[in-house]
Amino acid sequence: MRTQINMRINQPIDPVFKKRVVIANPYPSRKWPLIIGICFIFSGLITAIYFNADIIQSSKILSDNLIVEKPTSTTQEELANLELSEVNKTITQPVPSVPEPPSIDSDLLLAKAKTQLAKAQFTSPKGDNAYETYQALVKTAPQQAQPILDKIVAWYFKQTKKYISINKLTQPKRGNAYDKYQQLKEIAPEHQSTQVLLTQIVKLLHKKAKRQMRRQFYTTPENNNAVRTYRHIVNISPNDAIANNALTEIAKKYYKWAISRKNQGRYKASLNYIEKGLQAKPDDTELNELKLVVSSK
Numbered sequence: 001m002r003t004q005i006n007m008r009i010n011q012p013i014d015p016v017f018k019k020r021v022v023i024a025n026p027y028p029s030r031k032w033p034l035i036i037g038i039c040f041i042f043s044g045l046i047t048a049i050y051f052n053a054d055i056i057q058s059s060k061i062l063s064d065n066l067i068v069e070k071p072t073s074t075t076q077e078e079l080a081n082l083e084l085s086e087v088n089k090t091i092t093q094p095v096p097s098v099p100e101p102p103s104i105d106s107d108l109l110l111a112k113a114k115t116q117l118a119k120a121q122f123t124s125p126k127g128d129n130a131y132e133t134y135q136a137l138v139k140t141a142p143q144q145a146q147p148i149l150d151k152i153v154a155w156y157f158k159q160t161k162k163y164i165s166i167n168k169l170t171q172p173k174r175g176n177a178y179d180k181y182q183q184l185k186e187i188a189p190e191h192q193s194t195q196v197l198l199t200q201i202v203k204l205l206h207k208k209a210k211r212q213m214r215r216q217f218y219t220t221p222e223n224n225n226a227v228r229t230y231r232h233i234v235n236i237s238p239n240d241a242i243a244n245n246a247l248t249e250i251a252k253k254y255y256k257w258a259i260s261r262k263n264q265g266r267y268k269a270s271l272n273y274i275e276k277g278l279q280a281k282p283d284d285t286e287l288n289e290l291k292l293v294v295s296s297k
Helices: 015-020 028-092 104-118 130-137 142-165 177-187 192-214 226-236 241-263 267-280 285-295
Strands: none
Touching: 104 130, 104 142, 130 142, 142 177, 142 192, 177 192, 177 226, 192 226, 192 241, 226 241, 226 267, 241 267, 241 285, 267 285
């Protein structure tokens, strides 16, 4: 049986001997626990770093997935809204109208109108003329009805031009250009040919009225005077400034002459001038008031 004796050896004092003698660690039991402790510490740090890096990487991947998925969801919603908008647009878009084919009645009316045109039954007799047939046809087949109206207008245009060429503007006997134009205006007021005739007739009537004014044919002769001619112009062109001003001027002339005759005591002559002035301007205030005064004498 051995007995372990712990014995502390002191360092040699002799310097020469001290350099040559190596004495073991006096505390051998403390070295390995320290080393083992340090190893455990380093191992724990490495493990912590590894797990933290894995958690950070996992969090980044999860965050990236969330960021990527969000716009994907928004894009799908936008696509759904876009498709719904296109569907609504298709539903609400008006469908172009397709003209219906003419019916059997339209074909019969068209044939009837052509027959009436061939017989020159443009606006007469009543109940059997092309214009009345046109009015019925335009309700069901407007495209086929338009040529019928054009042919009626063409006939009136030709007749009116014929009267103009022989200088029969407003003569009351055997027809005149003014009357033919009036008939055409009733059936096709907006037609281009109607507007052309209006311009030509008004221009010719102005020339005629100027000649009558120069000759002082204010109200006489009966069918050849300025008042009658200017009245024709105003009837077909109400806003004609020249014609309206001329009628006012004529009315003022007769008012002046009527006052002069009244002051002379010639009441009958005064009343005669008043009546002529009222032919030019029937609603003239001064002439109508003077008429009351003179008529009471």
